[in-house]
Amino acid sequence: MxxxxxxxxxxxxxxxxxxxxxxxxxxxxxxxxxxxxxxxxxxxxxxxxxxxxxxxPVDIEGETIGILTRMEMIEAVRAKALPPRDFEFKDEEDTTLGGLTAASRPDDPSAARYEIHxxxxxxxxxxxxxxxxxxxxxxxxxxxxxxxxxxxxxxxxxxxxxxxxxxxxxxxxxxxxxxxxxxxxxxSYYMGGYFYLRVVPKTGLLPANSTQLFSVPGRTAMLNGYDDRTDIALAFRSDQQIDYDFRDKAQQRRLVHDHFDGLGWKVPEMLAHVDADGDFYFDRANQxxxxxxxxxxxxxxxxxxxxxxxxxxxxxxxxxxxxxxxxxxxxxxxxxxxxxxxxxxxxxxxxxxxxxxxxxxxxxSTLFPADEAELEERNRKIRAGEIDL
The missing domain is CATH 3.50.50.60 (FAD/NAD(P)-binding domain)
Incomplete structure (x- = not known):
C-alpha cells in the first residue's frame, strides 16, 4: 500500500x-x-x-516518553510538565493516613514520569x-x-x-x-461505579501540587490541587447500572447529591461546586x-x-x-x-x-473501595506502605 x-x-x-x-x-x-x-x-x-x-491532566511515562521523543514533541511536553504532586489518603478529620510525597518518588531516569494538562x-x-x-x-x-x-x-x-x-x-x-x-x-464492561469530574479555578481546599483522597465504603471524594486550578472528583459504587439521561445535567447533579449529601471531610465544599454553573463530566466507570x-x-x-x-x-x-x-x-x-x-x-x-x-x-479497590472490608484492607496497605500509586 x-x-x-x-x-x-x-x-x-x-x-x-x-x-x-x-x-x-x-x-x-x-x-x-x-x-x-x-x-x-x-x-x-x-x-x-x-x-x-x-x-x-494526563500522565506521560514508560513507552509514551519514547513515542513523544520520536514525534519530536517531548521537549514541548517537558516545558509544560506540571510539578510532581504529593498524594495523601485522608480520614474525615483530615488526618493523613498515608500516601506518597513528591520528594519520595524515584529519581531513576528510567522511572521518569510527567504530568501535563x-x-x-x-x-x-x-x-x-x-x-x-x-x-x-x-x-x-x-x-x-x-x-x-x-x-x-x-x-x-x-x-x-x-x-x-x-x-x-x-x-x-x-x-x-x-x-x-x-x-x-x-x-462495554461496567466496572461497578460512577464518577463526577469538574475542573474549577483554584479553590483553596488544598495546597497546590497535591492530591487528597477521602473514602467511606462505596464513596470517594478526591481533590487535585494545581497552581491555578482544582480538579474535583466524586465517585460512588453501584452494583447495578443506573438509567439516566446523559444530556440531563440536573439529573446527574441530583445523583451526586443522593450519594454524597451528609458526608464530612471537604465534601460539602465540593458539592457547592457541583451546584455552580459550568461544565462537568459524569459517567459510569467502564472499559x-x-x-x-x-x-x-x-x-x-x-x-x-x-x-x-x-x-x-x-x-x-x-x-x-x-x-x-x-x-x-x-x-x-x-x-x-x-x-x-x-x-x-x-x-x-x-x-x-x-x-x-x-x-x-x-x-x-484502592481508589474507590466498595465496602467496609475493602476499605479496611486498603487502609491496612496504606499503613504498611504497600500502596502502589
Missing part, C-alpha cells in the same frame, strides 16, 4: 493514498501525525464544533498536523461500506468519500465501532473490551477499541501508544493492511488487557 523506503526523517515516498480518521482527540491527532508521516492523505472528522477541551497536550498534538491534514469539525459518519478495494463513506451532511482505510479514534462511545462491529454494545479491533479496512485506536477507564490513569498514554504501534505495523506491512492490523492487535493487546485488569481490580 505504501512505499517502505523512507528518508532520514521517516517520511515515506508514496502516492497520497486517502485515509479517514474519525475523532480529533489524542488518538485521532496522533494517528493523523503518523499516517501523514507514512505518506497518506489524511482527512479527520470530529463531531464537535472544535477540539474537545477540558478534563484532568490535557489541553496543553492536545495543543501540542494539534500543532503537529495543523495544515498537513484536511480537518472537518461538526461532521460524523452516517454509513460505512467496506469493500475489497476501498471503504465508501456517507457523512451526516450528505457528502460522500472513498478511502483506503478508515480509523475509528472517536472515543469510548465510538460511532465507528457501533457502525461496524456487531459486538459494539456488548464490548471497552473488544474481541477484535479491526474489520476489513477499518480499525479502532485508543478508547474506541480498548478504553482502560480513568481509573487506570493511562488513557491518554495508551492512545498515543496505540497510534504509534499501528503506524509501525503499517510501515512493516506496506501492502497488506490485514497483516498490519493483525500485528498491531497481537502486539498491543496483552499490554492493554493487563492495564484493564489492574484498573478493574486493584485500581478500583
Amino acid at each position: 505504501i512505499d517502505p523506503s523512507t528518508s532520514d526523517s521517516g517520511a515515506v515516498s508514496a502516492p497520497k493514498i486517502p485515509v479517514l480518521i474519525s475523532g480529533a482527540g489524542f488518538a485521532g491527532l496522533a494517528t493523523a501525525f503518523w499516517m501523514t508521516r507514512l505518506g497518506y492523505r489524511v482527512t479527520i472528522i470530529e463531531t464537535s464544533g472544535g477540539l474537545r477541551r477540558g478534563g484532568t 490535557r489541553d496543553d497536550l492536545l495543543d501540542i498534538l494539534f500543532a503537529s498536523v495543523d495544515g498537513a491534514v484536511e480537518l472537518h469539525f461538526g461532521r460524523s459518519i452516517a454509513q460505512l461500506d467496506d469493500g475489497p478495494e476501498r471503504v465508501s463513506v456517507a457523512f451526516d451532511d450528505g457528502s460522500q468519500g472513498d478511502y483506503a482505510l478508515v480509523l475509528g479514534c472517536d472515543g469510548n462511545r465510538s460511532n465507528t465501532r457501533s457502525l461496524v462491529f456487531a459486538d459494539s454494545d456488548a464490548a 471497552i473490551r473488544m474481541r477484535a479491533w479491526s474489520k476489513g479496512r477499518i480499525a479502532l485506536v485508543g478508547d474506541a477499541g480498548y478504553c482502560v477507564s480513568p481509573v487506570a490513569g493511562l488513557g491518554g498514554s495508551i492512545a498515543l501508544i496505540g497510534a504509534a504501534r499501528l503506524a509501525d505495523a503499517l510501515q512493516r506491512h506496506p501492502d497488506d493492511h490485514t497483516a498490519a492490523f493483525q500485528e498491531y492487535e497481537a502486539e498491543l493487546r496483552p499490554f492493554v488487557e493487563q492495564v484493564q485488569e489492574r484498573a478493574a481490580t486493584a485500581g478500583m
Whole structure:
C-alpha cells in the first residue's frame, strides 16, 4: 500500500493514498501525525464544533516518553510538565493516613514520569498536523461500506468519500465501532461505579501540587490541587447500572447529591461546586473490551477499541501508544493492511488487557473501595506502605 523506503526523517515516498480518521482527540491527532508521516492523505472528522477541551491532566511515562521523543514533541511536553504532586489518603478529620510525597518518588531516569494538562497536550498534538491534514469539525459518519478495494463513506451532511482505510479514534462511545462491529454494545464492561469530574479555578481546599483522597465504603471524594486550578472528583459504587439521561445535567447533579449529601471531610465544599454553573463530566466507570479491533479496512485506536477507564490513569498514554504501534505495523506491512492490523492487535493487546485488569481490580479497590472490608484492607496497605500509586 505504501512505499517502505523512507528518508532520514521517516517520511515515506508514496502516492497520497486517502485515509479517514474519525475523532480529533489524542488518538485521532496522533494517528493523523503518523499516517501523514507514512505518506497518506489524511482527512479527520470530529463531531464537535472544535477540539474537545477540558478534563484532568494526563500522565506521560514508560513507552509514551519514547513515542513523544520520536514525534519530536517531548521537549514541548517537558516545558509544560506540571510539578510532581504529593498524594495523601485522608480520614474525615483530615488526618493523613498515608500516601506518597513528591520528594519520595524515584529519581531513576528510567522511572521518569510527567504530568501535563490535557489541553496543553492536545495543543501540542494539534500543532503537529495543523495544515498537513484536511480537518472537518461538526461532521460524523452516517454509513460505512467496506469493500475489497476501498471503504465508501456517507457523512451526516450528505457528502460522500472513498478511502483506503478508515480509523475509528472517536472515543469510548465510538460511532465507528457501533457502525461496524456487531459486538459494539456488548464490548462495554461496567466496572461497578460512577464518577463526577469538574475542573474549577483554584479553590483553596488544598495546597497546590497535591492530591487528597477521602473514602467511606462505596464513596470517594478526591481533590487535585494545581497552581491555578482544582480538579474535583466524586465517585460512588453501584452494583447495578443506573438509567439516566446523559444530556440531563440536573439529573446527574441530583445523583451526586443522593450519594454524597451528609458526608464530612471537604465534601460539602465540593458539592457547592457541583451546584455552580459550568461544565462537568459524569459517567459510569467502564472499559471497552473488544474481541477484535479491526474489520476489513477499518480499525479502532485508543478508547474506541480498548478504553482502560480513568481509573487506570493511562488513557491518554495508551492512545498515543496505540497510534504509534499501528503506524509501525503499517510501515512493516506496506501492502497488506490485514497483516498490519493483525500485528498491531497481537502486539498491543496483552499490554492493554493487563492495564484493564489492574484498573478493574486493584485500581478500583484502592481508589474507590466498595465496602467496609475493602476499605479496611486498603487502609491496612496504606499503613504498611504497600500502596502502589
